[in-house]
Amino acid sequence: MISIQNVSKTFGRVQAVRDVTLDIARGEFFSLLGASGSGKTTLLRMLAGFEGVTSGKIVIDGQPMQDTPPHLRPINMVFQNYAIFPHLNVRDNIAYGLRRLGTPKAEQARMVDAMLEMIALPGYGDRLATQLSGGQMQRVALARALILKPKVLLLDEPLGALDKQLREQMQLELRSLQRQLGITFVLVTHDQEEALTLSDRVAVMSNGQVIQVDTPSGLYDRPVNRQVAAFVGTMNFFDARIRAQGPDTSAEIAGLGRHPVAPSARRDGDRVLVAIRPEGFALSPQPPEGPGPRVAGRLMARQYLGGRQLLHVAVEGRAAPVAVAAVAHRGQDPWEGMEDNPVWLGWSRDAMTVLDAD
Amino acid sequence: MAATEPFHSPNRPLALYALGFTLFLYAPILFIPLFSFNSGLYARFPLQDFTLAWYAELWTRGPVFAALQNSLQVGLTVAVISTVLAVPAAKALARYRIPGKGPILGFMLLPLVVPGLIFGVALLVLVSRLGIPLSLWTVGLGHIIICLPFAISILLPRFEGANRSLEEASADLGENAWWTFWRVTFPTILPGVMASLLLTFTVSFDEFIIAFFLSGTDPTLPMYIWNQLRFPQSFPSLLALSTLILVVSFGLVLASLRLARLNRDLPGRKTS
Numbered sequence A: 001m002i003s004i005q006n007v008s009k010t011f012g013r014v015q016a017v018r019d020v021t022l023d024i025a026r027g028e029f030f031s032l033l034g035a036s037g038s039g040k041t042t043l044l045r046m047l048a049g050f051e052g053v054t055s056g057k058i059v060i061d062g063q064p065m066q067d068t069p070p071h072l073r074p075i076n077m078v079f080q081n082y083a084i085f086p087h088l089n090v091r092d093n094i095a096y097g098l099r100r101l102g103t104p105k106a107e108q109a110r111m112v113d114a115m116l117e118m119i120a121l122p123g124y125g126d127r128l129a130t131q132l133s134g135g136q137m138q139r140v141a142l143a144r145a146l147i148l149k150p151k152v153l154l155l156d157e158p159l160g161a162l163d164k165q166l167r168e169q170m171q172l173e174l175r176s177l178q179r180q181l182g183i184t185f186v187l188v189t190h191d192q193e194e195a196l197t198l199s200d201r202v203a204v205m206s207n208g209q210v211i212q213v214d215t216p217s218g219l220y221d222r223p224v225n226r227q228v229a230a231f232v233g234t235m236n237f238f239d240a241r242i243r244a245q246g247p248d249t250s251a252e253i254a255g256l257g258r259h260p261v262a263p264s265a266r267r268d269g270d271r272v273l274v275a276i277r278p279e280g281f282a283l284s285p286q287p288p289e290g291p292g293p294r295v296a297g298r299l300m301a302r303q304y305l306g307g308r309q310l311l312h313v314a315v316e317g318r319a320a321p322v323a324v325a326a327v328a329h330r331g332q333d334p335w336e337g338m339e340d341n342p343v344w345l346g347w348s349r350d351a352m353t354v355l356d357a358d
Numbered sequence B: 001m002a003a004t005e006p007f008h009s010p011n012r013p014l015a016l017y018a019l020g021f022t023l024f025l026y027a028p029i030l031f032i033p034l035f036s037f038n039s040g041l042y043a044r045f046p047l048q049d050f051t052l053a054w055y056a057e058l059w060t061r062g063p064v065f066a067a068l069q070n071s072l073q074v075g076l077t078v079a080v081i082s083t084v085l086a087v088p089a090a091k092a093l094a095r096y097r098i099p100g101k102g103p104i105l106g107f108m109l110l111p112l113v114v115p116g117l118i119f120g121v122a123l124l125v126l127v128s129r130l131g132i133p134l135s136l137w138t139v140g141l142g143h144i145i146i147c148l149p150f151a152i153s154i155l156l157p158r159f160e161g162a163n164r165s166l167e168e169a170s171a172d173l174g175e176n177a178w179w180t181f182w183r184v185t186f187p188t189i190l191p192g193v194m195a196s197l198l199l200t201f202t203v204s205f206d207e208f209i210i211a212f213f214l215s216g217t218d219p220t221l222p223m224y225i226w227n228q229l230r231f232p233q234s235f236p237s238l239l240a241l242s243t244l245i246l247v248v249s250f251g252l253v254l255a256s257l258r259l260a261r262l263n264r265d266l267p268g269r270k271t272s
Ligand SMILES: Nc1ncnc2c1ncn2[C@@H]1O[C@H](COP(=O)(O)OP(=O)(O)OP(=O)(O)O)[C@@H](O)[C@H]1O
Pocket: A011, A014, A015, A016, A034, A035, A036, A037, A038, A039, A040, A041, A042, A043, A190
């Protein structure tokens, strides 16, 4: 559907986007995730046509688009600040793009009514756009784009300005709308939770480059480097060194000891980073049964997160405590008052991800 | 409160200064309406009876209406042309990164401070060299030159304050540059355009020196006043005429200033 081929963008001496290659499938909900300044908006604006590409190609639906002006691209965008026309009412805002299509007035009215219904704002048609709340403006911006039945909808941090509750509600609405319409969505966000909950696939960007493109669970479970791993959720990183002997590969992990890991191209003595999610550990007051890896430690602190908690466990040979996730049952929390007691950490081989040391 | 917030406490000396300043500015002008209602032929104290006779007499003077018509014609033409010319100039200055933007802007605003006398002489030389006969058209030409800086300085903040993403949204929704201008840009700058029309009209309507140099046989209203000053008996009705001009000019300029500020902080306009 969208094919971005070796696209770069330079502003003067700033390289905003470097050699990005991405393919986005029809009907996919695709997110660009990255820290501030990583080039997400620039990439999106090149898709919309507001910025030209410095080099590379953008192909949409088989048509090369990099030299097509924005008003001729089969793409619509929801702007970060909504860009609702302040001098028009809601109805005229939504119908804005229909003039050029020559849609008859009666048909326009019918389409706008259907849109108002869809965004759950029936009866708001005659309000001035400036009399709307942030969430309502957001919906009008969405309706204004969707009424044109674009092949692709671009969204630049569309929920950034909303409060948490409204944001979560709009996330659900966006997702179900996208399923229902089957339009390709490309969403820019710096909120990893938003990217993970909404998207079919996520591209993680940093410094103008795409570091990893994967499904949300792929990103969470198989981050390609420390940056992605740290950006998506909480992660424990351990310095480690590869010990390879014949077909068996293991890692000497600071604080956790030596344990077998999946074989890779790395050689004996290579410095690596072993990453384990807080959920990858099981914490018990006694040594766990079974053959899996384990290590003794001391419970340092508990961090309550509502329904679940992070337990911070100090282990020998590692300065920072290890974060371990546990449920926090109401009234029957086995870790209550257990600070400073010895505990055991258990984990499985699958929980360990071996990354290049940085 | 006042002790902890010196910045917001009422400042009596400063308020008095402002009052004195305003009086100083307007007191001389206030004599004009004052004497226009005075029944005496000469503008001097003590005042005599209140009268509207001078206003009535004005009504009977045919040349006043001819001059008024000339001034209106020139003023309206100048207002429209200088505003229309200023719109793209202000847009270019606000939108595009033009090398040497600062000097260009300064140059465009220069006529604000060049004495009208110098402009008048220069234009007269130019026009007569080119063999163009003097007429209301040449007056209009001179007025356009002095009105352009006013128009640009009113329109520029409108463009600078406008939210660019509105225009991008319009392009995104399929409208080309022409339609985007008419459907989005123009409505946002409309108050500025109105303000510019009012202000440039007033400037042209009140202008004397350039009109003096560049007009042919048709006088504008200020020139008519100038010509009539020779006749003492018409002085009171000139005061009446001046009063009317003052009132209209003040009204137009105030309206223009209000318009220029109107809706400057609508949501959807640039805040960052
Ligand atoms: N018009 C421009 N002129 C010059 N530099 C620009 C321009 N637009 C973006 N940049 C630079 O390009 C880089 C990427 O910017 P971009 O807006 O794409 O980041 P982003 O990932 O969207 O960040 P954010 O999350 O803060 O919106 C930044 O270093 C920015 O300063």
